[in-house]
Amino acid sequence: MRKRNPPARPQPSLPARQPTMMDVAQLAGVSMKTVSRVVNKEPNVRNEVRERVTRAATALGYQPNFSARSLAGERSFLIGYLFGDPGGDYAHRVEVSILNRCRGAGYHLLVEQLDDAAADVAERTAALVSQLRLDGVILTAPITDNAEVLRVLDEARVPYVRIAPDAESDRSPAVCIDDMRAAQELTEHVIGLGHRRIGFIKGDPKHAAARLRLRGFRRAMSAHKLEVAEQLLEQGSFSYASGLDCARRLLHRRPRPTAIIASNDDMAAAVIAVAHEMGLHVPEELSVVGFDDAPIAQVVWPALTTVRQPIPLMAEAATDMLLARLAPRGGGAWPSPMPRRELDYELKVRQSAAPLGGYRRRGAAGN
Template identity: 50%
Template structure:
């Protein structure tokens, strides 16, 4: 088959179809990753696409299939590491499927947040939206998307809603596993720093901590529970409160790594050795968790894989042959991993008593 002449205008889908010896509809199916195309034909079309360096125009694709080939990502989260992981996973999956990701930041407490969502949807006409915490639990956001007819997938929602697609990990069991680790090392006086009150993960992780403590017959001392907001500074502040007690905790479990790093900084400023004087555990496995000394014991939350899965669910729902998913398939739970590092060890024989 003859290739296009040098210097000619940009190749079109007609050129691809002609050179591959297939119909335009077949080329469209291959580009949209739809079934019903023989593997040999699919390979031939992709080969021609690469040879001609064909790039479909989003506007043309949208007109042809009533789709925009845009996926929206709405976020409001103080943790830069979490947002970066979500964007990376979602962007890569969009790129693989020929979609584009559009990222919008919305303030969860904005009084007109529903109007903001409506404007975004009206301007972009996305094929779907990925919602991260706490927006995924905001009734105004969910109502605006529902009324606009925009499909959405919720990442780490507080609860599972019937008929609403979601992707999450088991925060409760993961927090139980961290707490069980600290108890197995011999810790009984364990401090806990909660996350932001407007995020469901905060309550779920505290629930896991409380479950493990109760299962081992250990009390929940209110003086050893501090409220944070998932930021480094709230970890520092919470640690100073915990470590100012007459009988200090021998371990501190912070609800995310940013706060755990704050605990580590506070302990070092107070002259405490980690982990011999104080064990510290976090949650998320942010990039910094393995770079500090000692590296943090933490839970690896599969943020990028969760984002990829959310995008894949939206893409699949927009395919021409898409079938409604069973309720059990609407809710995906991805595995986490407990990473035991040098920030935790067995406690000293007796709890450390602060000098007056």
């Protein structure tokens, strides 16, 4: 037990003990309960008292003990972030944005990486939410759609918000972009450049976004009466390595596609690398576009034409939704209908896609 202070402490000097709410109460000349009210920003405290308590707390350097709060009350001031993909920078960018939002709200962030395919996802999730009594959870794909995880969260009655989940959309609040329309628009951009023979690299089918992007591609193609040759469709997994494999296969088809649409930027970058390797010039001989506007999009050469997904905004929106729900006035349930934020994407036209038979633009790679 943490340095149990004896009934009468002989040393009147440095207590070497964190000040408690009791100490603040004594210094301010009020009861503990009033201090609690001030700390929790509850109403019904006179301003004069509130200030006195605040000053006492500051003077003592008082820090509320979250364990005690959580044990006595019904809030832990902890939110969890569950992500699936250990690689890539997506998960990290989301995390940083969540942190930015938690900061001001007095919440702390607990993270856990869950392998979607692992056998113990349910147990691990249960451990997290039951042991720590998380107030809420934010999920990113692909575990947004892991039935086990969602079941555990529902049973534990922990509110959660999903970023880019699958279609089962009214199970929880969600934040997303319109992946299908974005893919459609991107495809139309490529078609508009004159390309007809267009290859497509699919993403990991466990991600809803991968399926939606494929569907958007198909729609744009059929809207323009273009055939989607099955041999120009390759199954990737969102990783750079998978992009290399798919690109090699696609670029050996005859006739060769004049443009390749990849379901994310990592795979698009891999296509460019393979093109280099084969001595194919991008974009003169091959146009390549990606998706996400990940950092890699501006690093490869030529810079990738892609769809920018506003990841920080999405993560912030998700956090804000969750925090609003957790606030005392947030009520004990999600508002109806289930909140859903759909944010705008943006087509970023750079140098990796050009008109069929077009010229090479040399110059600054940035945009």
